[in-house]
Amino acid sequence: MNKVIRIGTRDSELALWQAKTVQAALQKLGHQTQLVPVKSTGDLNLDVPLYEMGITGIFTKTLDIAMLTGKVDIAVHSMKDVPTALPKGIVEAAVLKRANTKDILIHKGTEFLEAEGTIATGSLRRKSQWLNRYPNHKVVDLRGNVNTRMQKLEDNDWNGAIFAAAGLERIEIKPENFIDLDWMIPAPAQGAMLVVALEKDEFTRTAIGALNHHQTDLEVHVEREFLRTLEGGCTAPIGALAKIDNDDILHFKGALFSLDGSQKIEIEKRIAVDRVAEFGKFCAEEILAKGGAELMKQIKEVLN
Incomplete structure (x- = not known):
């Protein structure tokens, strides 16, 4: 199949840089591509309400809609901006090698x-x-x-x-x-780029899958599992960083803060890479047990 992969992108300089980086990598693998600038959601003719699509991410919403309505095949995001729950029908296709996390x-x-x-x-x-x-x-x-x-x-x-x-x-x-700011714990998946595609589009998912960086993929999913378990759909001051060293040990540091910064509940642990399944969830549950559940309740009361 000789398909042109349409890459959806917003028009900011950083968004274009990210889209062009993925475009160059795909072309190097022999794929045909096309950049498709996507305007704001107001420019898109929607038949289905956003809430029915399950779309929540303020930075990713426009590209999600463009994909679900057939205007583009993939979208490239700063992964830290992507909600932990993707819209129905959209899946993670590749996580690119991580850049600076600071x-x-x-x-x-x-x-x-x-x-x-x-x-x-x-x-x-x-x-x-x-x-x-x-x-x-x-x-x-x-x-x-x-x-x-x-x-x-x-x-x-x-x-x-x-x-x-x-x-x-x-x-x-x-x-x-x-x-x-070496002392500041970054956002989960900070420095990583995520490419998403339609779940039903096997050709595109396979093409994009070749760009996946295994170590980054593993690290950021521990961080995002930590985030998902803690926040439960609520925005909160949460930092997380997972890094694999040369001995195949994953070093994780995460924290939950009160909105005014007066409270800090943190965790730091190491685990063998072959045992990381649900490790992010485990670390988050420890935070919740150490007072994080009450702190999250207070945060939700203020923000909701």
């Missing part, structure tokens, strides 16, 4: 770290961890694609803003004035 602080001078300051981020996870470490600082909301957020930082009198290193490195806009 969060970084882009700053205008670091003197404020020892005093009062204002940091910008749209992430509950980043906000909670920052306030946990710097309780006297103020955290303001920051939204938009990476280019927009970088410009907003420049235009405002904030001391700094927090970004995922991978996104800035991919489109080569990482400035010199940054600090690696």
Whole structure:
């Protein structure tokens, strides 16, 4: 079958970089491809309500709809933005090799770290961890694609803003004035790219499957299992990082924070790679037993 694989993408610089990276890899394997820019959900003619499709991800919704309505064959996402439950009919086809997992602080001078300051981020996870470490600082909301957020930082009198290193490195806009936040636990699957396809499209799933990076796939699924068990469909300040070392041991670190950063429940464990089945769930259940269940209840009451 000589099928052209249509790659759905939003038009941000990072989204295009990710889509073109997958396009180049597929073409190297001999497949024909086509990039298909997808506009906002308002531009799509829908016959079925979103809730009936089971679509929840704010960053992935547009591409999910385009796939389910037959406009594209695959979509490429920053995996940390993808809900742990995919819409009915859409499946994970490949996880690409992971890039930098760290969060970084882009700053205008670091003197404020020892005093009062204002940091910008749209992430509950980043906000909670920052306030946990710097309780006297103020955290303001920051939204938009990476280019927009970088410009907003420049235009405002904030001391700094927090970004995922991978996104800035991919489109080569990482400035010199940054600090690696080694102490901050990243979002589950941060630095990884996920390609999704229709479950019924065997040709495309097979083609994309050749791009899967086994180690990254295993690591991020432990992290996302941890997330799924903890959150139960609710957004919460959750960090998780799993890494396999040379001895086939998986090192996992995860944490749940209160919204104001005053509470932190964390776990750190190691396990043999051949025993990782349900390990993320096990770690999450330990967090829940250590006070996480009550903390999640409080978070849901505030956010819902």
